[in-house]
Amino acid sequence: MMPNLLRKELRLARHPAALFMPWLSVLCLVPNYPYPVMYFYLTLGVFFICMSGRENNDVGFTLTLPVTRRELVAARFGFVMLLEAFQLLLACAFVALRALVFADRGSNAAGMDANLALIGEGFLFYAAFHLSFFPSYYRDVTRVGVSFVKSSVLLGLMVTAEIVACYAVPFWRDTLDRPDPEHFPAKLVFLGLCALCYALASFASLRVSQRRFARLDLR
Amino acid sequence: MNGPLCVEGLGKVYPGFTLGPLGFDLEPGKITGFIGRNGAGKTTTLHAVVGFLRPERGTVRFWGQPLEGHEAELRQRIGFVSAGMRFYQRQSLKRITDTLRPFYDRWDEAAYERYMRRFALDERKTPEKLSNGMQLKYLLCLALSHGAELLLLDEPTSGLDPVSRTEVLETLLTLRDAGCTVLFSTHITSDLEKTADRILYLSRGQLRADCELDAFTAAWRLFRGTAAEVEALPPGLVHGRRRDREGVSALLRREDAAALGLRCEPAGLEDVMVHLEQEADEDDA
Numbered sequence: 379m380m381p382n383l384l385r386k387e388l389r390l391a392r393h394p395a396a397l398f399m400p401w402l403s404v405l406c407l408v409p410n411y412p413y414p415v416m417y418f419y420l421t422l423g424v425f426f427i428c429m430s431g432r433e434n435n436d437v438g439f440t441l442t443l444p445v446t447r448r449e450l451v452a453a454r455f456g457f458v459m460l461l462e463a464f465q466l467l468l469a470c471a472f473v474a475l476r477a478l479v480f481a482d483r484g485s486n487a488a489g490m491d492a493n494l495a496l497i498g499e500g501f502l503f504y505a506a507f508h509l510s511f512f513p514s515y516y517r518d519v520t521r522v523g524v525s526f527v528k529s530s531v532l533l534g535l536m537v538t539a540e541i542v543a544c545y546a547v548p549f550w551r552d553t554l555d556r557p558d559p560e561h562f563p564a565k566l567v568f569l570g571l572c573a574l575c576y577a578l579a580s581f582a583s584l585r586v587s588q589r590r591f592a593r594l595d596l597r
Numbered sequence: 598m599n600g601p602l603c604v605e606g607l608g609k610v611y612p613g614f615t616l617g618p619l620g621f622d623l624e625p626g627k628i629t630g631f632i633g634r635n636g637a638g639k640t641t642t643l644h645a646v647v648g649f650l651r652p653e654r655g656t657v658r659f660w661g662q663p664l665e666g667h668e669a670e671l672r673q674r675i676g677f678v679s680a681g682m683r684f685y686q687r688q689s690l691k692r693i694t695d696t697l698r699p700f701y702d703r704w705d706e707a708a709y710e711r712y713m714r715r716f717a718l719d720e721r722k723t724p725e726k727l728s729n730g731m732q733l734k735y736l737l738c739l740a741l742s743h744g745a746e747l748l749l750l751d752e753p754t755s756g757l758d759p760v761s762r763t764e765v766l767e768t769l770l771t772l773r774d775a776g777c778t779v780l781f782s783t784h785i786t787s788d789l790e791k792t793a794d795r796i797l798y799l800s801r802g803q804l805r806a807d808c809e810l811d812a813f814t815a816a817w818r819l820f821r822g823t824a825a826e827v828e829a830l831p832p833g834l835v836h837g838r839r840r841d842r843e844g845v846s847a848l849l850r851r852e853d854a855a856a857l858g859l860r861c862e863p864a865g866l867e868d869v870m871v872h873l874e875q876e877a878d879e880d881d882a
Contacts, residue, residue, distance in 0.1 A: 379669060382699045389696045390685050435683040441649060443700045444672035596649040 379445050383453035384460075386440065392457075393430045396423030400465035406472035406492040409483050413496050414537050417503040420465050421511065421533065424458050425526040428515060437519050438596050451516060451588045455508075459580065462504050469497055477558055485557070489541040494565040495554035498572035499540065505572075505579035506532050516587040520597065599661035601625055601747040601778040607645055607655035616641050616802040618655060623747070623780055628773050630793035630810065631782035632866070634874055638802040639782040640679070643751050647677045659747065673702055676740030680733050680752035684724060690735055691720035703744035712738040715764065729756040737765065741772070748772065750781035754788050766792050786867040798870065800877055810866070817869050818854035818861035820847045830857070837872030837879070848872035 399420045405411055431437060440450050473492045490496050510532045514525035543550040553561045554568060601623050608617035616638045623629055633639050644650045646657050648664045657664060659671045685693055698704050713720065716734040724732050733756060740748060748769075754762045762785075769779050769792055780797075783789060789796060789810065796813055798806035806813050817836075820827070827838055827845040834853040839846050848869060854861045864872075 379700065385699070386696050389692060390688055433683070434685045436685075438649065438682065439684045442647070442672070442677045443697065444669045445700070446668045447648075449669070593651055595651055596644070 379449055380453060380456065383440075383445060383449060384456055386443075387453055387457035391427060391431055391434075391436050391454075393423065393426040395426045396420075396461065399423035400461055400468055403465055403468035403472050406469060406476055406496070407480065409480070410487045412488045412537055412541060413486070413490060413492055414499055414503055414540055416469070417465070417500050417507075418530070418533050418537065420461060420504075421507045421526075421529060423461065424507075424511070425522065427457075428519070428522045428525075432520060432522055441596065447592050448588045451512075451591050452584065455512070455580065455584050455587070458508075462500075466497055466500050469500060473497065473558075481557070485555070489537075489544050490550075490555050491557055493554075493556070493558045494562065495568055498565070498569035501569075501572035501576035503533060503536060505576040506536060508576075508580045508583040512583045513586040513590060516591040516594065518594065519591075601660060602646065602749075602780065603656075603658045603661075604646065605656045605658075607642065607652050607657060609641060609645055609650060609652045614638070614802060616645070617652075617804075619799075619804050620655075621797055621804060621807050623778050624795065625778050626773060626776050627794040628769055628779040628781070628792050629795045629797060630789035631780055631797045631799065632784065632786060632789060632870060633782075633799035634784065634870070637799045639799055640751055641802075642799065643677075643679070643749055643780075643782060647675070647749055673743070674746045676743065676745030676748045678733065678736045678740050678748070678750050678753055680755040681729065682736065684732075684736070686725040687723050689721055689723055690718065693724075694720070694739070697739065701743035705742050705744055708744075709738065709742035712741050712768075715768075716761075730758065730761055733757065734761065734765070737768070741768070746777060748777060748779045748781070750779065752783055753781050754783060754785055762788065786865070786870060790866055796866070798873075800874065805873065814864055814866055814869060816851055817864040818849050818851050818859075819864040819868050819872075820849055820854065820859050820861045821845070822847075830859075835876075837874070837876035839871055839875060846872070848876075 399422065402416045402419045405416045406413055437450070441447070473494070473496065476492045485491055490499060507529050511525050511529035514528055515522060544555045545551060553564050558565070603622045605620045606618040607620070608615070610616075619642060631639050631642070641650065645652045648668065659675065662671060664671055694709070716738055718731065718735055718738060724735070727735070733753065737753065754765055757765060766788060769781070773779060793810050795808065796806060796810045797804060798813070820830070822844055824845045827835070827847045830847055830849070834849055834857070836848045836850070846868070848864060849857070849859070849861065
């Protein structure tokens with residue numbers, strides 16, 4: 379049933395803004411911009427999906443279909459992860475484009491440069507979002523705003539920490555926050571570790587969310 | 598035990614309201630009406646049955662299988678429709694149907710088109726452009742198109758005009774004749790009198806009757822008289838009094854009415870329900 383559920387997510391549950399948000403990877407082309415904010419915008423899109431889902435009774439209606447509660451949660455995760463993958467692919471493209479076209483613009487004064495490590499940070503931001511938003515959301519799907527506030531506070535702190543780290547933490551400042559292809563192997567390892575964190579966090583978040591949703595009374 | 602629906606000891610506790618424990622079976626190929634006043638627990642029961650709520654106790658089995666662990670396969674055979682259930686307000690009915698059709702193994706496109714025509718539904722419209730009654734018809738159309746063997750309907754005729762209500766009721770009778778089992782909740786007792794074979798009567802979260810509709814109403818008699826005449830009846834034998842413009846009515850058990858030698862009239866389903874509820878209100882007071 380997963381392909382059908384993913385199709386339902388795309389055709390019925392999706393919010394137009396959520397499909398637009400991945401394209402905000404184009405912000406990589408803006409000089410002196412806190413680039414990780416583009417990852418926050420995607421989480422805003424997920425919030426819109428869940429919010430319009432609440433108004434359209436998406437969860438209750440889906441539960442009348444021949445699907446399990448676990449599949450319902452997994453489909454939402456799957457859809458969000460597809461959006462995230464799409465955004466990261468676009469981010470790679472815009473990072474590459476920036477390196478080609480704006481190589482002479484110098485370093486980003488507002489945090490991480492648009493480079494390979496920024497893609498790795500995307501995985502970290504998504505991992506934090508999965509851990510903070512979904513378990514809270516699937517405890518009570520009517521309280522979308524509360525769940526989003528929790529994840530937004532966390533992501534806001536992470537963006538701030540990232541900007542500070544680019545000035546104060548030597549590894550961030552001297553290795554990661556450098557234009558490509560400088561320190562490429564180190565950035566590649568960083569990217570791999572972040573992707574691993576993302577996979578583990580998503581798996582843990584999925585399991586907790588499924589367990590909580592299994593106990594949830596829909597009103 | 599292996600009937601379409603078997604509920605045993607179902608219970609759910611809310612602050613100020615306790616449902617159950619409830620137990621009932623649905624007979625295959627019958628229409629069972631689920632009656633009770635607002636707040637009696639009909640919707641809560643149906644939501645617990647279809648898995649929207651997690652009951653604190655009891656079991657619910659469909660064809661001998663619990664929903665948990667068999668949700669996907671059992672929901673292929675079940676249709677659930679609830680009046681007032683919102684769904685994808687800005688998507689066209691065509692888009693919704695196209696998306697939902699692949700979920701069902703036994704989707705019957707001919708039946709879908711037949712019911713869409715019968716209910717005068719336009720696929721190009723979005724739910725927000727439809728009245729509540731038309732939205733309900735669409736949900737019914739979906740439920741009827743995937744070959745559901747058991748239909749669980751929460752207030753399916755609520756908000757429908759008399760002609761549409763009759764259409765829906767006739768559809769239920771046709772489905773019953775084809776072997777489908779139906780449980781539908783309503784407080785429009787005349788709908789049940791037209792269609793139901795059996796009734797479940799829920800009052801204050803407790804099941805007060807689970808029997809053939811005719812047997813339920815046949816057990817009661819309605820005495821009509823002046824206030825003084827009703828007051829003169831033995832209090833223990835009167836199960837609720839109601840006033841109307843012709844005087845006062847009192848509900849009595851058939852054997853009690855016969856023993857008292859009263860001239861009574863047969864009680865309709867609504868008569869029985871409103872008098873019993875009044876009696877329960879008096880008991881609470």
